[in-house]
Amino acid sequence: MARLAGRRTLSAVPVLLAVTFGVFAIAAASPFDPVKAYAGTAALGADQETLDRLRANLGADEPFAVRWWRWLTSALTGDLGHSGVLRQPVTQVIGERLVWSSLLCAVAFTAAVLAGTLLGVLAARRPGSWLDRTVTSLAYTVEAAPVFWIALLAIWLFALRTGTLPAGGLTDTASEQVTAGQVARHLVLPAGVLAVSQLPWFTLYVRQGVADALAEDPVRGARARGLSERTVLLGHALRSGLLPVLTLIGSRVPELITGALLVESVFSWPGIAAATVQAATAVDFPLLAALTTLATLAVLVGNLLADLLYGLFDPRVKPDDM
Numbered sequence: 001m002a003r004l005a006g007r008r009t010l011s012a013v014p015v016l017l018a019v020t021f022g023v024f025a026i027a028a029a030s031p032f033d034p035v036k037a038y039a040g041t042a043a044l045g046a047d048q049e050t051l052d053r054l055r056a057n058l059g060a061d062e063p064f065a066v067r068w069w070r071w072l073t074s075a076l077t078g079d080l081g082h083s084g085v086l087r088q089p090v091t092q093v094i095g096e097r098l099v100w101s102s103l104l105c106a107v108a109f110t111a112a113v114l115a116g117t118l119l120g121v122l123a124a125r126r127p128g129s130w131l132d133r134t135v136t137s138l139a140y141t142v143e144a145a146p147v148f149w150i151a152l153l154a155i156w157l158f159a160l161r162t163g164t165l166p167a168g169g170l171t172d173t174a175s176e177q178v179t180a181g182q183v184a185r186h187l188v189l190p191a192g193v194l195a196v197s198q199l200p201w202f203t204l205y206v207r208q209g210v211a212d213a214l215a216e217d218p219v220r221g222a223r224a225r226g227l228s229e230r231t232v233l234l235g236h237a238l239r240s241g242l243l244p245v246l247t248l249i250g251s252r253v254p255e256l257i258t259g260a261l262l263v264e265s266v267f268s269w270p271g272i273a274a275a276t277v278q279a280a281t282a283v284d285f286p287l288l289a290a291l292t293t294l295a296t297l298a299v300l301v302g303n304l305l306a307d308l309l310y311g312l313f314d315p316r317v318k319p320d321d322m
Helices: 002-028 034-044 048-058 064-075 090-125 130-144 147-161 180-214 217-224 229-241 243-267 273-281 285-313
Strands: none
Touching: 002 064, 002 285, 064 285, 090 130, 090 180, 090 243, 090 273, 090 285, 130 180, 147 180, 147 243, 180 229, 180 243, 243 273, 243 285, 273 285
């Protein structure tokens, strides 16, 4: 496994270089003017000489390749640059927001895996039953629903209609400090919506995997030996049926990040979503490159984790051969 991790780490280097270079190239071709975004409303009354001087100070008049190389060499020393639109060091921008985005994604992903496994197993126990048809139909329906639509529906139902949960934010409006209780209460809706958006894939994969495992000869043999249905299901079919789900960990990370950005925007969750939108619209090169690199790293780590888990739980797979 150490060899696999080492190979993936080496292969990640050119990927990150290509991604960051592409970010600077695409941002340079963007119609948005970083100088006007930096100056804000003051740019409306500024003359061209002032704008040109500001452009030179920001380095916006240099070729994007020069700016990319300067950012890359500084990033290797731990300096990710300064965000012009947020007026903060990029490391501070990410540090203040990453913890909340990580909390949201971790809670939502864990809930989706646990709920999807439970629903998939219940549906697979009796294929074709009313429970199987209901779970499968709901999974396909939710899979087709946009995450922002689910978020708006949740706000209408739980915040406006019943008033049981807050509609957004991190803490109550009148609160002067962040408490664990308030954060937990405000986390329920965004984490629940994000979990629901990821739930169909885990449910359908577990349902198919467990159903196929129950039809295999080893499971039939376990039943013939007189083992209880619970032992057959949990000790034999579930372990074999969960193997395909491990491949979802890596493939769902990009969708999880995209869904988290939408959920954070709808619920005003203080994660990296607002910073990402501002960085993109203001062509904030350092912040945009750092956030894109962070998302790419998350995808690469998710793929590596999926492969490691697959090699750990499937004795037929040798991690060194992957």
